[in-house]
Structure formats: C-alpha cells, structure tokens
Amino acid sequence: MASNITLSAGVRQNLLSLQNTSSLVALTQNRLATGKKVNSALDNPGNFFTSQSLSNRASDLNSLLDSIGQAQQTLKAADQGITSLTKLVESAKSIAKQAQQAPSAGSTTYAAITIQGDPPNETLGTTGNGSTITVANATTYSFAININGVGAQTVTYTSDGSATYAEILAGLQADFATKVNTAGFTAGTDIELVANGGGDGIKVNALKADIDMVISANSNAGLTNNTYNSTSLLDNIGTAGYTLTVAVNGGSNQVITFGTGVGQISTLAELNATIGTLSGLDTGSGASNSAVTFKVASGTSQNSITLTSSNAALTTALGLTGFTGTTQGTATPGTANATRTSLENDYNAVLAQIDTLAGDASYNGINLLNGDNLKVVFNETGTSSLTISGVTYNKAGLGLSTISSGYFQSNGNIDLTIASLDTSLTTLRTQASKFGSNLTTVQTRQDFTKNLVNTLQTGADNLVLADTNEEGANLLALQTRQQLSTTALSLSAQADQAVLRLFG
Structure with missing residues (x-):
C-alpha cells in the first residue's frame, strides 16, 4: 500500500512542488479556456455575485430596449399619419379656395x-249690466268707486223735478268723469260709465287691462257692491x-x-x-x-x-x-354654379379620406390618432415611464364636417370653411410638435439605456473576466516550472538509487 512506501525527504519535497505546479497549470488552463478568472462563487464570492447582479440588470434593461424601440415606431407611425393628414387638410383648403374663385351663384335671398x-288673454273688469234704475224726481243716485286702490270717489247725481232716465244717466256720467279724473285716471280712456244692455240702468267698464275697481255704497244706481278686477299681461x-x-x-x-x-x-x-x-x-x-x-x-x-x-x-x-x-x-340660393357643386363633392371625398387615414395610422394595435394612449417603460422596476396621450383626429376631431349640397354657393360659407381648415392645420402642427418632442425623449432614453447596459456589462465583466495575456504568460512560466520540477524529482530519485550499487 502507498502508506507503506517510504520516500526520501528530497523526493517528497520535489513531488509536492510538482503537484502544486500541476494544480496551478490546471487552474490557468481553465481560465484560458473559459476566459474568466471567477467561474463560480468558490473562486471569489464577492466578485461573482456582484457581477451576476450587474449582468441581471443589464439583461432586464436590454429586454426593455425592444419595447422602447416599438414605442418609437408607434410614434413614427403617428407622425407619418399627421403629416399625411396635414396634406389632406391642405388639399381640402385648396378645394375651398378653388370654389371661392369660381363664379358666384345667383344672389341668395333670405325669407322673411x-x-x-x-299669450293668455287679458280680461277687462266690468260690473256687468246693472239693475234697472227707478226714475224718480228729486232723488239722489250714487255709488263709490275705488280704482286700483288709490282711494274711493263717490259718484252722485240728484234728479230734478221732471226726471228721466237719460237725464240721470248723463248726470252720473258727468260726475263720474270728474271723480275719475280726480283719482288720476281718464274717463273714456281708462274706464267708462255707460248705459246697460237694456237701456234702463248703468254699468262701469274698465278700458285697460291694468284697471281694477271696487264698487261700494251703491244707492239707487243699480250697481252691485263688489270687486271687479281686470287680468293684465303683468298679472x-x-x-x-x-x-x-x-x-x-x-x-x-x-x-x-x-x-x-x-x-x-x-x-x-x-x-x-x-x-x-x-x-x-x-x-x-x-x-x-x-x-x-x-x-x-x-x-x-x-x-x-x-x-x-x-x-x-x-x-x-x-x-x-x-x-x-x-x-x-x-x-x-340662386342658380348654383356647376364648378362649385363639383368642388363640394371633391371636398367631402377628401374629408372621408381623413377619417380612413386616421383609422389606419396604427402600429402594433396602438393608434395615437384614434384616441389610444401609449405607455413607455424606461427601467426594470417600472418606476420610470412616459405616457403619451393619443388624440382623435378624424374629421370631427379636427373640427371639420361634411358640407351639404349648395353650401359652397355662398362665399360666406366658404370663408367659414377655410377658417375651420386653418384651425385644423394649426391643431395638426401643434400635435406634430408634441409627438416630435415625445419621440426625442424616447430616443434619448433609448440611447441612455443602451449606454447603461454597456456600462453594467463592462462592470460585470471586469469583476470576473481573466486577462488572457497574463494567464498565457503564467501558463508558460508554470510549464517551465513543471519541467524543472520533473527534472529535480528525477535527480532526487537517482540519489536514492545509489545504494543499489553496494549490492552490485
């Protein structure tokens, strides 16, 4: 077994040196193969995880670049739409000006x-036909009248020794005129006393709708004490x-x-x-x-x-x-001018194209000229964004409307149309400027994001990438060291073999 083999100190020292060198050679070769000096958290935890975080953010931002790019295209579609709408409105204005220059129609007349x-009818106050007056000699006939609340006036007449109905009527009329004038009114204009329908009595009539009267203290005059009001417009x-x-x-x-x-x-x-x-x-x-x-x-x-x-x-x-x-x-209108009639049709056709063009100016399902809004997100957390408000630029949204037959026969109508078209052109140009500003903002953020992604990726790489020149030099030095260590090990082994000569 290996544990039973005894190595000399020189051999063991050279063997360890060779093993260390082989380990360093393997590490250096791995760095050259992967291009990284930190391949796992074991190599350098701090650099590894920091690099991974930077790389992840760069990846998230890089994915946003696609949506930012799509937003640019949506804005460009809207801008192209506005450019085309402007041309159509200018075309409509040109048609209106042509109509203005065409011979006028016959004079237009306006009906009376x-x-x-x-209104509800006014009514005049009247006592109605009074009762029959009893004709008698040396008799007093009287009544009080209060007109419009100014105060009662007593109308009176005393018959003579040969009284007649005509005499009594005339006497009451004369005193009535005097008393009415005293009250501030005019007999025969504001109010009257006349014979009743039967010719045997009297009645009092208001002649104006703002005359009200109260009859009281009737004595032998045949009138009924009561209030007799008119109904006026003011009532x-x-x-x-x-x-x-x-x-x-x-x-x-x-x-x-x-x-x-x-x-x-x-x-x-x-x-x-x-x-x-x-x-x-x-x-x-x-x-x-x-x-x-x-x-x-x-x-x-x-x-x-x-x-x-x-x-x-x-x-x-x-x-x-x-x-x-x-x-x-x-x-x-007078006799219509054929040229103006034809130009009316041309004008309406252009307005119809405005509607269709505004509806076709969409990109990827979003139409900024048909009321849609566009939200562009600029960072990975969604806290930085830009919402671009859409507009509705069909003919109604631009303040334009289809004209009726005969409308262009009047120069006044054409002037109104041209004024509306001028307003529409101003609206389009103003909105084009807004979309242009939005597009500039989106492009600026796109460039910023690209540069930031590059910065993040560079920072992440700096933490983990190996210097291939340095690693190559290291490998060459290690290979030289490995060869020297092998030679040294061989020499140490030869020294141990010298004892064998004693048995030779």
Missing part, C-alpha cells in the same frame, strides 16, 4: 321671419321686473321691461305700442290678445332676430315658449 306667440307674468331683449339682424339689444314703473309694460296694449318703436321690425309686428308677433323683412343678406327672456314665466305669458334664441331667415 315671423315669430308669433299665443299673467306674475312678477314685475322681468325683461325681454330683442335684437334684429345682429343689431343692438333693445330691452323691454315689464312692470308698473315709468317706461315699463303691464298690458298687451302697452307692449303693442312699444314693439312699434323697435328698430328693424317689419310691418305686422305687435301684440294683442290673439298674438304677440315679431316680423323681420326678407332680404339678400342673412336676416335674424334674437329674443332673450329673463324668466320662464315671462316667456309663457307672452306665448313665446320655443321661440327664444336666434331665428334666421331660410336661405334660398
């Missing part, structure tokens, strides 16, 4: 406007202070205020008079129990009327529900 409301409105604003053909606002103050309106008759003073209204405008009417004459330029009510109760009382706001006369 009639707004007619049906139907319910509250004073509301306003109706009228603007005709884009002119200044003309304000009508409803109430009992100076210059305010409380009855349809007053409203009728006020409407007659408004500028821009045509003949036939006015107000009565049958209708509240506003008319605007026809013309060759766009006509309009705008009614603005300050309260729904006022709108209802005037019968104008559904008529507030702006009403325009219906346009009747």
Whole structure:
C-alpha cells in the first residue's frame, strides 16, 4: 500500500512542488479556456455575485430596449399619419379656395321671419249690466268707486223735478268723469260709465287691462257692491321686473321691461305700442290678445332676430315658449354654379379620406390618432415611464364636417370653411410638435439605456473576466516550472538509487 512506501525527504519535497505546479497549470488552463478568472462563487464570492447582479440588470434593461424601440415606431407611425393628414387638410383648403374663385351663384335671398306667440288673454273688469234704475224726481243716485286702490270717489247725481232716465244717466256720467279724473285716471280712456244692455240702468267698464275697481255704497244706481278686477299681461307674468331683449339682424339689444314703473309694460296694449318703436321690425309686428308677433323683412343678406327672456314665466305669458334664441331667415340660393357643386363633392371625398387615414395610422394595435394612449417603460422596476396621450383626429376631431349640397354657393360659407381648415392645420402642427418632442425623449432614453447596459456589462465583466495575456504568460512560466520540477524529482530519485550499487 502507498502508506507503506517510504520516500526520501528530497523526493517528497520535489513531488509536492510538482503537484502544486500541476494544480496551478490546471487552474490557468481553465481560465484560458473559459476566459474568466471567477467561474463560480468558490473562486471569489464577492466578485461573482456582484457581477451576476450587474449582468441581471443589464439583461432586464436590454429586454426593455425592444419595447422602447416599438414605442418609437408607434410614434413614427403617428407622425407619418399627421403629416399625411396635414396634406389632406391642405388639399381640402385648396378645394375651398378653388370654389371661392369660381363664379358666384345667383344672389341668395333670405325669407322673411315671423315669430308669433299665443299669450293668455287679458280680461277687462266690468260690473256687468246693472239693475234697472227707478226714475224718480228729486232723488239722489250714487255709488263709490275705488280704482286700483288709490282711494274711493263717490259718484252722485240728484234728479230734478221732471226726471228721466237719460237725464240721470248723463248726470252720473258727468260726475263720474270728474271723480275719475280726480283719482288720476281718464274717463273714456281708462274706464267708462255707460248705459246697460237694456237701456234702463248703468254699468262701469274698465278700458285697460291694468284697471281694477271696487264698487261700494251703491244707492239707487243699480250697481252691485263688489270687486271687479281686470287680468293684465303683468298679472299673467306674475312678477314685475322681468325683461325681454330683442335684437334684429345682429343689431343692438333693445330691452323691454315689464312692470308698473315709468317706461315699463303691464298690458298687451302697452307692449303693442312699444314693439312699434323697435328698430328693424317689419310691418305686422305687435301684440294683442290673439298674438304677440315679431316680423323681420326678407332680404339678400342673412336676416335674424334674437329674443332673450329673463324668466320662464315671462316667456309663457307672452306665448313665446320655443321661440327664444336666434331665428334666421331660410336661405334660398340662386342658380348654383356647376364648378362649385363639383368642388363640394371633391371636398367631402377628401374629408372621408381623413377619417380612413386616421383609422389606419396604427402600429402594433396602438393608434395615437384614434384616441389610444401609449405607455413607455424606461427601467426594470417600472418606476420610470412616459405616457403619451393619443388624440382623435378624424374629421370631427379636427373640427371639420361634411358640407351639404349648395353650401359652397355662398362665399360666406366658404370663408367659414377655410377658417375651420386653418384651425385644423394649426391643431395638426401643434400635435406634430408634441409627438416630435415625445419621440426625442424616447430616443434619448433609448440611447441612455443602451449606454447603461454597456456600462453594467463592462462592470460585470471586469469583476470576473481573466486577462488572457497574463494567464498565457503564467501558463508558460508554470510549464517551465513543471519541467524543472520533473527534472529535480528525477535527480532526487537517482540519489536514492545509489545504494543499489553496494549490492552490485
């Protein structure tokens, strides 16, 4: 057995030296074969695990480069889409300008406007036919009347010695006129006293819808003591202070205020008079129990009327529900120009292409021109990212719409279309700038990530890679040492063999 073999000290020392050299040769050859000086945690735990961590992060970031690259392509697709949309909008603008330069259609006329409301009827207070007056000589006929609460006035007449119904009626009418005037009203204008329907008595009638009266202290006059109220426009409105604003053909606002103050309106008759003073209204405008009417004459330029009510109760009382706001006369174009008609079709065709192009500008299922958003992640933990908000750039999203037949026959309509197209172009250019900025950001982060991956990988390699030049030199030195150790071992063995000569 090997344990029973005895080696001399010289042989054993040379043998150990040779074994150590062989071990170093094997280690150096492994480093040269793998290119690494640290191949496992046993070689150098610190360097091994640090290198592995750096390599793992580099790998994670490297995998993100693919998604960042895809994000770039998505942005480029959106940018190309905007470029193409811009060309289409410019084409549509060119078509509109061609239409503008084509001969105009015949003069467009605008129909007359009639707004007619049906207000609740006003009513006039009346005592109705009084009872028959008993004609008697030297008899006093009287009653008290309080108009609109200003205070009671006593109307009285004493018949003479040859009394007749006509005499009594005339006497009461004369005193009635005096007392009404005293109260601040005008007989025959605001209120009247007349013969009843049977010609044998009297009755009192309000002549304006804002006249209310209370009859009391009747004596021989045939009237019934009671309250007799009218129903005025203001009563139907319910509250004073509301306003109706009228603007005709884009002119200044003309304000009508409803109430009992100076210059305010409380009855349809007053409203009728006020409407007659408004500028821009045509003949036939006015107000009565049958209708509240506003008319605007026809013309060759766009006509309009705008009614603005300050309260729904006022709108209802005037019968104008559904008529507030702006009403325009219906346009009747003259003879259409064939070129302009053809260009209308061309314009609509371009707008249809805007819709289809915006829908086709997707990349890998994401369309930044059709409302989709794009999130780009820049680090392995997801804490660094950029969300790019998409837009909807079909024709509606750009503020454009298909035009109807005859629309380009009016230069005014073409001007509006060109203005809308200019706004769309500004919108597209602004968004193109935003996408360009986003693309620059993504490209910058892509370059940064590439450089960081390279830095991490270099750092990881520096910890574990071997210097092949150094290892090659080491191997050569070890091989030389190995040869010398073999020679030394051989010489030691020869010295031990010298004793054999004694037995020769």
